[in-house]
Amino acid sequence: MDEPTTFHWHGLVIPADMDGGPHQTVAPGERAQVRLDIDQEPSTLWFHPHPMGSTAEQVYKGLAGLLYVTNDTPNGLPNEYGVDDIPLIVQDRRFTPNGGLDYDAHMNVDGTTGDTILANGAINTTFDVQTETLRVRLVNGSNARDFDFTLSNEAEMTQIATEGGPLERPIPLRTITLTPGERAEVLIDFSQVEDVAALKADGVTFTTFRVGELDKASIKIPVTETMERSTDKTADRRLTLFGFGNMVSINGKTYDPERIDIEAKRGDTEVWEIENKPDMMGGMTHPFHIHGVQFRVISRDGNPTYDQEKGWKDTVAVAPDERVKIEITFTKTGTFMYHCHILEHEENGMMGQVKVTE
Ligand SMILES: [Cu+2]
Structure with missing residues (x-):
């Protein structure tokens, strides 16, 4: 690129000098070596630039990706990447007449939105489902837009994780709402689906699941410690x-x-x-x-x-x-x-x- 950028690791628990905030810019032509010591729960994190004044445009134009934190302890969840465990980075975008990304922060005063919904950078994606249970890592990677995620057959999804790790217990939901930057891991059950089902954002299909012969899944959802959340704690x-x-x-x-x-x-x-x-x-x-x-x-x-x-x-x-x-x-x-x-x-x-x- 011909402008400065940074490498920010959204969700990683690391010292600030590794974090890639606006103070750690990398100039055009410069190289940065980043050392990350990672010690936290398995989770779906993402990375994106964070330079002062151009974060929004750089992310809009494609600089963002996923970072999975994993460990070696099998926990009973689907975890074969691209088979029963897939990411869906969902972003809204607008295109110029010749197909370029049309970034204009002034068109919508509260952030650039788009009329087209992309999943993993593509329009109208399809996925061939091979297992009864599919783990989907949903990321709202939009600049400014909240999404309500639903299934076309109005079935429940089971949310199993938030941004930084597993939920205390799985939660069945028909609608999962994520604001920009939020993530959720969900399990979708295809055992009762005939041919196709789709994931929708605000009622618009962005990924179609084609369902054929399915492998039986034996899923065990790990249950984690319940944390005491006393609502009367005083604010510091x-x-x-x-x-x-x-x-x-x-x-x-x-x-x-x-x-x-x-x-x-x-x-x-x-x-x-x-x-x-x-x-x-x-x-x-x-x-x-x-x-x-x-x-x-x-x-x-x-x-x-x-x-x-x-x-x-x-x-x-x-x-x-x-x-x-x-x-x-x-x-x-x-x-x-x-x-x-x-x-x-x-x-x-x-x-x-x-x-x-x-
Ligand atoms: Cu705001």
Whole structure:
């Protein structure tokens, strides 16, 4: 490329100097060697650039991919890549008349959206299902758009994981909603499907499953420890998300690379209350992401959070007028970003820095 970029590992719990935030740019023609020491739950992470001012356009034009964290312990889930375990990175895009990606951040003030839905970079994908149970790793890789995922036969999917690891218990769902940056692992049961079924985003088919002879699957879904999520924990910090378009802010401020907004100690556990303050128009959902950690969502407006969020998360949707409490333990040091994952909001300054020291 003829412009600077960075290598950001969304969801990896690593020190800030490996994290590829806006401070670690790689100039055109330059080479970067990245060493990652990975020690966290098996999960579906992704990577994308994070340079100040051009993250949204670089991601829109194709710079993003998946990173699987795995271990050697068989856990009873489908895990043969491309056979019974497939990724679907779902993104909306608009095309120029000659087929190029049409990025224009000004067409939609709250981020670039598209009229075409891609899965893994392609339009109208098909997959030949070979096993009764298929594990699908869903990623909302859009710049700005939330997706409601459903099956064409209106069957339930079983969500088994959030961004950073398995759910405490599997959750059957007809609709799975993901905001930009969020991921979910789901199991789809094809044993009752005749010929085809499709996955839809906001009612539009983006991947068709062709079903023939199916291998019987013996799936065991691992059950993990239940975490105590006391809804009356008091917040150590309050962050207020506000605004839309190019008038977005966190606690009334826009991003300043020279300013540390929050100082934290390594090993400390903090509760952050993230409030989405509505504006005169009612406001909009902001997906809130923190670098270098996986956190727990403990409450929404004082109530227990959704069961499908009871796993490690690195991005959490905060609806207008909602207060979401999350519990974070900082295990790595350095200066990390936290921001809205509507990429154009991030670029317009909806981002801050937390410095974690020994
Ligand atoms: Cu936002």
